[in-house]
Amino acid sequence: MVIATGVGSYPGEDFDEALRTVLGELPDLPHLPELPARGVTAGMTGRALAVMAELGADLQPAGWRLTDAPGVDHRRARSLLGQDLDTLEDLTEGYSGSFKIQVAGPWMLAATVEKPRGDKVLSDFGARRELAQALAEGLRGHVADVRRRLPGVDRLIVQVDEPALAAVLGAKVPTASGFGRHRMVHPPEASEALAWVLEAIAEAGAEPWVHTCASGTPLELLRTSGARGISVDLGLLTAADHDALAEALEGGDTVALGVVPSLDPATAPTDTELTERVLRWLDMLGLDPTEVGERLVITATCGLAGASPAWSRESLELLRTAAANLT
Structure with missing residues (x-):
């Protein structure tokens, strides 16, 4: 079918x-819609940061930046996600079958979120590992929360969005100045970080998918990482x-x-x-x-x-x- x-x-x-x-x-496989028109806290990056555990973030003029503790916009992103899940729980009472949720992946975040002192997380080996692990840990709790709210769902899918992965692997992500490009991330490291996230999803009892709408993404790498x-x-x-x-x-x-x-x-x-x-x-x-x-x-x-x-x-x-x- x-x-x-x-x-x-x-x-x-x-x-x-x-x-x-x-x-x-979409009765056979509905999904949790994302409405970025509501503001940056509802966008792809803000939504993923709302799921992320252990690390804080705040919104700066240049975009999202990691911080020691969650800033007001990070707290708003978490609150908005919680409200949406409350609505989901109310509207799906008695629902059974399959359901899909989405989250930005570790390389999308590394290419869009800044380190505490500026420049993208992508520029720092330790920072990008820490971000990927925080996302993986946060997803364990997020999947458990969604499962609690949708007790009749027997197939929960978590789609990890990685539209920036091809650019990360191809050294095409611009630096803060805009005049240069970040160094390429080699496939083994890219696969390892993605695998942490996909394994966390699977261990939490959900089915890990990866979505990309960018050409040049190595699809075999997605499969070998656990998609x-x-x-x-x-x-x-x-x-x-x-x-x-x-x-x-x-x-x-x-x-x-x-x-x-x-x-x-x-x-x-x-x-x-x-x-x-x-x-x-x-x-x-x-x-x-x-x-x-x-x-x-x-x-x-x-x-x-x-x-x-x-x-x-x-x-x-x-x-x-x-x-x-x-x-």
Whole structure:
């Protein structure tokens, strides 16, 4: 059975309405929507810092910065996440099945959060290890909290968002001055930090996925780091990516394929076109839809935060219908 889900972000500022929409349009695999329009504390980085354990953070003119103790904006991010989980608990009373939550990964955080004295965490070997371990520890508690609130969920997925990983590995993250680039992080270190986070998720009783909508991300590294699901934009895949995804499906892992535009298109695709596109992809890989369908998920190409409310709803409807066609 092919199912549909969302990547994570959603337009607007009304969390209650967004969650109701997701629950209604994506019944087989709903997710906790993220609404960055509510402010920086609700964005991808602020949301992950709210989950992080042991380390504090505060908001500076240049963005988020690690501190000795949580600052007022860090506390606001944690409070907002708690309020959203309260709403989730209320609206999903009696719900059973599968559910997905999202969090920014260690390399996304290292590339966007500053050290206490400035410059990105990415610039310091010890700081990036400490940040990854704090995120892993925080996720243990976060997963336990979500499980307590969703007692009927038998499959909880935690999607780790790593859109900056390709830039980290390719030495493309700019320094604070903007005139230089941070040194590349070698794949073994990148894999180790990601593995700490993915292992923490698995040990807490959830299924670890990794999402990336950036080209050049080594998908095999995600699998060897412990990802049991890989979420990608179909339009950005290389020949090596196709091979890695075929191996993932054949090996029993999940592939979430981004097929619906995340921004309002000039001409919207039909559900028939989406269905045929996925079937052509499977045929190219030599995979039988009836054999891998239970491990195949279709999504938008990335988050829907930049879409109009009308397109965001229409895109979810298209995904649900196309998934039914494929099934």
